[in-house]
Amino acid sequence: MPEGFVALRAAAGEDLRPFAALLQQQGIRCRIYEAAGDQVVEVAGEAQVHVAQTLYKAWRDGDIQLQLRAAPARSSARPELAAAWHQAPVTILLLLLSVAGFLLVYLGASAERLSLFTFTPFTINGNTLQFGEMGDQYWRLLTPAFLHFGWLHIVFNSLWLWELGARIERRLGSVHMLGLFVCIALVSNGCQFVFGGPSIFGGMSGVVYGLLGFSFAGARLQPVWGFEPSRPIMLLMVGWLLLCIAGVVEVLGFGAIANAAHVAGLLSGALLGALLALLSRRGGDSAGAGRL
Known part of the structure; x- marks a missing residue:
């Protein structure tokens, strides 16, 4: 507003x-x-x-x-949907784009079309993937977040995105939510590329962990926000992250995990939450302004 x-x-x-x-x-x-x-x-x-x-x-x-x-x-x-859209339009838009990214993969889009949304373009020569340069195609910094490679991938990311993102957006507003997504996606996707090398990676998990870090650090320093995750949620999410880092999840057959994106998202979100909370406490009605 x-x-x-x-x-x-x-x-x-x-x-x-x-x-x-x-x-x-x-x-x-x-x-x-x-x-x-x-x-x-x-x-x-x-x-x-x-x-x-x-x-x-x-x-x-x-x-x-x-x-x-x-x-x-x-x-x-x-209608409940209209009320939800009014309260958290950015979160819902991110959910819809994530579903679109999942359908792109699930319905068997051509490599040429899928390559438009990966961090760097790629081509398939025989059984070999060849990656190119991003160049000036800067949308690639964000679009990997919308690609999802399985039902569990899209379902769990969507549930956590709604649980964390909608609460933040209802309290701080859509501009803050959009800014959070852009910042966290840039950091998480960029770190995954830097530490993991050229590859086809995707998913909203890095952003989800960023929102988790933001909610925890921000609400701890500015309790009036009221969206600090519960202890069970923190234990579940951090525990899953540790299992991913330890390689247990890959051994269980869940596929390759973008651990760098998860860790970078969590840390960048926590940093943003701490900074915004401190600005809120110092500025009173500026950065801390929000809506119920």
């Missing part, structure tokens, strides 16, 4: 999620962030300021609860 109009301020410890849902039900887009120790509620239009203030007073006084309970059909009338 672009810069809006401040409707009200509330105590930092107050749970404004029900109020944000109420505003959304009334068709009022809002952004809630922390500034100077308070929570600030912004709305998109100046005419909505008074409406938001009135709804907030009624909600605080308990007058609005009966209306919400009396009209459940209205609150659930909005």
Whole structure:
């Protein structure tokens, strides 16, 4: 949401999620962030300021609860997909592009077409892969993230991308999510090429681990963000990473693993999370601004 109009301020410890849902039900887009120790509620239009203030007073006084309970059909009338798109459009777009990349591989695209999306172009001569130079085809820095080479690959990456990415985007906004994807994909793909050499690699795993690192480091330093991964998720993801690095996953028949991309993604995401969290704490309502 672009810069809006401040409707009200509330105590930092107050749970404004029900109020944000109420505003959304009334068709009022809002952004809630922390500034100077308070929570600030912004709305998109100046005419909505008074409406938001009135709804907030009624909600605080308990007058609005009966209306919400009396009209459940209205609150659930909005399609879930449309609501998800409104809250996390970048994450959904990344999911769709990942599915497209999977279908490209699964449906047997020609080597010439597949070569358009790998980190470096390649040709097949007999049984030999020959790799060329990237040149000025800079889209290749990002597009390997969308290529997926199996059902488990696309399913698990998509689940984790939605779990981590949507939570970040709902809190920090779509611009931050897009920037995170670009930065983490650049680092993870680049490191995989540097340390693994020319090869056909792909998948959103490097970005997923980057979002994991961002969520952990960022929310630790800026708890108001509220999207720190749970301990079981951290243990599962880091444990899987260690199994991949140890070679256990390849021995079990899961194929070659882009370990450099995973590690680089995790570290770059954690660094970005720490930097943005520190900027948020220092700047109050700038880098820490987000929406519920």
